[in-house]
Structure formats: C-alpha cells, structure tokens
Amino acid sequence: MGERHEHAGWARHARGVADSVGRRSGGARTAIVDELAALGCCASPQELHDRLRAEGRSVGIASVYRVLDELSGLGLVQRVDLGDGVARFEPIELTGEHHHHLVCVGCGAIEPFDDPELERAIDRAAGRTAFAVDGHDVVLRGHCSDCAA
Amino acid sequence: MGERHEHAGWARHARGVADSVGRRSGGARTAIVDELAALGCCASPQELHDRLRAEGRSVGIASVYRVLDELSGLGLVQRVDLGDGVARFEPIELTGEHHHHLVCVGCGAIEPFDDPELERAIDRAAGRTAFAVDGHDVVLRGHCSDCAA
DNA sequence: ATACGTGCAAAGTATTTGCAAACGG
DNA sequence: CCGTTTGCAAATACTTTGCACGTAT
Numbered sequence: 171m172g173e174r175h176e177h178a179g180w181a182r183h184a185r186g187v188a189d190s191v192g193r194r195s196g197g198a199r200t201a202i203v204d205e206l207a208a209l210g211c212c213a214s215p216q217e218l219h220d221r222l223r224a225e226g227r228s229v230g231i232a233s234v235y236r237v238l239d240e241l242s243g244l245g246l247v248q249r250v251d252l253g254d255g256v257a258r259f260e261p262i263e264l265t266g267e268h269h270h271h272l273v274c275v276g277c278g279a280i281e282p283f284d285d286p287e288l289e290r291a292i293d294r295a296a297g298r299t300a301f302a303v304d305g306h307d308v309v310l311r312g313h314c315s316d317c318a319a
Numbered sequence: 320m321g322e323r324h325e326h327a328g329w330a331r332h333a334r335g336v337a338d339s340v341g342r343r344s345g346g347a348r349t350a351i352v353d354e355l356a357a358l359g360c361c362a363s364p365q366e367l368h369d370r371l372r373a374e375g376r377s378v379g380i381a382s383v384y385r386v387l388d389e390l391s392g393l394g395l396v397q398r399v400d401l402g403d404g405v406a407r408f409e410p411i412e413l414t415g416e417h418h419h420h421l422v423c424v425g426c427g428a429i430e431p432f433d434d435p436e437l438e439r440a441i442d443r444a445a446g447r448t449a450f451a452v453d454g455h456d457v458v459l460r461g462h463c464s465d466c467a468a
Numbered sequence: 469a470t471a472c473g474t475g476c477a478a479a480g481t482a483t484t485t486g487c488a489a490a491c492g493g
Numbered sequence: 494c495c496g497t498t499t500g501c502a503a504a505t506a507c508t509t510t511g512c513a514c515g516t517a518t
Contacts, residue, residue: 194498195498196490231500232501233500235482239484253456255482275453281449285444288440292440299432299459300430300464301421301430301467303421304460305461307458310454311454313453314450315449343471343472343516347475348474377475380476381476384508388509404506404507405506406508470516470518471516472516473517479509482507484506486501488501489501491499492495492498
C-alpha cells in the first residue's frame with residue numbers, strides 16, 4: 171500500500187488484538203486502522219473521515235467515532251487533547267515509546283517530539299504523588315520557527 | 320479549607336486588569352471572578368454555572384463562556400483539558416506558580432499537584448525543541464489511593 | 469446619554485445513539 | 494443463517510452568536 175507502512179507493525183498488531191477479543195473485521199475498521207497507521211501524528215475524527223473519503227474508502231463518520239472508541243478501549247490508540255476542543259487520536263506504539271506535542275499558538279501547527287530525559291522526570295514526579303500513575307500527556311505551547319519571526 | 324479567600328489576591332488582581340483595559344464591571348463578571356477565586360482546582364463552565372445558581376447568583380451560561388474567554392484572553396485564567404472532552408478553567412496565579420493535574424481513571428477524581436523538579440525538566444526539554452515555548456500542560460493519569468485498592 | 473455588559477433563545481459544532489440493512493464466519 | 498458491524502439520520506452535548514434590554518460611567 172502506498173502508505174509507506176510506517177506503522178505496518180502496529181496495524182497488524184491492532185487487527186490481532188481486535189480479533190483476539192472476538193471482533194469481526196468489517197470494512198470500516200480495516201480502513202480506519204490503515205489510516206491511523208499511515209498517520210504522521212495525531213488526527214481528529216473529522217480529518218480521518220475526510221482522508222478516507224479522499225481515498226475513496228468512504229466510511230460513515232459514526233463508524234470513525236465508534237472504531238476510535240473501541241481501539242481506545244483496547245489500548246491501541248490514544249486520545250490527545252491539544253486545547254482547542256477537538257479530540258485527536260493516534261496509534262500507541264507496541265514498543266511503548268511515545269511522543270508528546272508542540273502546538274504553535276500562531277499558526278496552529280502540531281509537531282510531535284520526544285525527550286527521554288523528560289520521560290524520566292515525569293516518572294519520578296509520578297512517583298512522588300499519591301496516585302498509581304500509569305499514563306501521562308504533555309503539551310508544549312509556543313511559536314514555531316516560522317511564526318517566531 | 321472552605322472557599323475562604325484562598326485567591327482573594329487573584330480576584331482583586333483580575334478586576335484590576337479588567338478595569339485597566341477599560342472593561343466595565345457588571346454582575347456576571349463579578350460573580351464569576353469570585354467563584355473562580357473560591358475554586359480549589361479547575362471547573363467546567365457548566366459547574367461554575369451550577370455553583371453560581373446554587374448560591375443564588377444566577378448568571379446566564381452564555382456569560383460564563385464569554386467571561387471565561389475574556390479572562391483567558393487577558394491571561395487571568397487558563398484552560399485545562401483533562402481528556403474527557405469537557406473544557407475546564409482555573410485562575411492563573413499572580414506569582415507565576417502553577418500546578419498540573421492528576422486524574423483518576425477509576426472515579427474521575429481530579430487533583431492538583433506541583434513539582435518543581437518536573438517544571439525544570441520541562442523547561443530544559445522545551446529548550447531542546449525548535450519552538451519558542453511559553454507554556455505547557457501536563458496530565459498524569461492513574462488510580463487514586465481509594466481506587467487502587 | 470451612550471456604549472458596554474448581560475440574559476435568553478437560536479444557531480453552530482462535535483459526538484453519540486437507534487435502527488435497518490449489509491456482511492463475515 | 495445468525496450475530497456483528499456499518500451507514501444514515503436523529504438525538505444529544507457543548508459552545509458560540511444575535512439581539513433587545515439593563516446598567517455603569
């Protein structure tokens with residue numbers, strides 16, 4: 171498939187997990203999993219729907235929401251909130267590695283970044299709380315190099 | 320720890336800033352600023368509206384949204400997204416100190432925490448990106464002590 | 469007096485749900 | 494065949510906007 175299978179492994183994994191919990195594989199979920207796998211970063215349900223439509227793999231918007239919710243429940247995708255009231259989703263890597271997001275307050279650009287030292291600091295901070303923390307999100311806001319000018 | 324005047328200073332400051340940019344002081348904004356100041360942590364527009372109503376200081380829900388948007392634009396309140404699709408807001412301290420949030424995936428409890436070491440790590444991480452970062456949000460998810468049992 | 473603030477209701481979005489038809493096993 | 498998945502449309506939830514009226518300055 172043209173999509174450079176950046177996350178082909180993830181797509182296979184996702185299908186495997188869905189199968190293993192007895193989910194049948196219909197066209198909508200197949201298409202959505204492919205689309206998510208081809209994603210560079212997070213996308214909103216509407217964006218996914220538009221992309222699918224553009225590829226001729228039309229899927230009802232309701233199915234996009236349903237499948238995302240389902241994948242989310244299976245721990246296969248993660249919801250990302252960037253502060254603009256639109257929910258976005260992205261695959262959770264099998265390897266456990268994950269990134270966070272930079273948001274440009276000027277142009278709205280979204281860029282992923284990862285930083286091992288930050289991850290360690292978060293783990294340490296989590297250990298100091300009274301919660302049994304098992305997940306986290308970080309959003310950094312500012313101006314991208316273009317908008318800073 | 321009732322509502323005392325935990326953030327009485329903030330309320331005064333907020334009014335001062337609003338005045339200084341030529342905003343007239345009507346009943347809605349006064350009530351909303353007081354309510355925000357009495358808040359332990361963040362609250363959604365609907366929660367603020369309900370609390371105000373419970374206190375007999377009824378305010379239209381539209382005014383709640385409008386005032387929050389205005390205060391947000393003045394840098395007096397901050398929007399917080401906890402991942403459940405509901406926007407929440409809280410005062411920004413004059414001192415610049417700020418906290419982040421712990422969310423219990425079991426019962427939905429929200430608890431603030433702050434961690435200076437984490438702040439420093441975030442600043443360092445921000446410096447390694449290509450953005451001119453000037454703000455950030457962190458959400459830690461897990462189980463609170465009650466739900467962990 | 470006059471311009472700004474507010475409440476109400478209507479209009480917009482974003483997301484969820486009910487249901488009949490299509491489909492996979 | 495039979496139960497799951499899907500698409501459509503209606504329903505809901507959340508937020509914004511239009512407008513007439515009240516109110517601070």
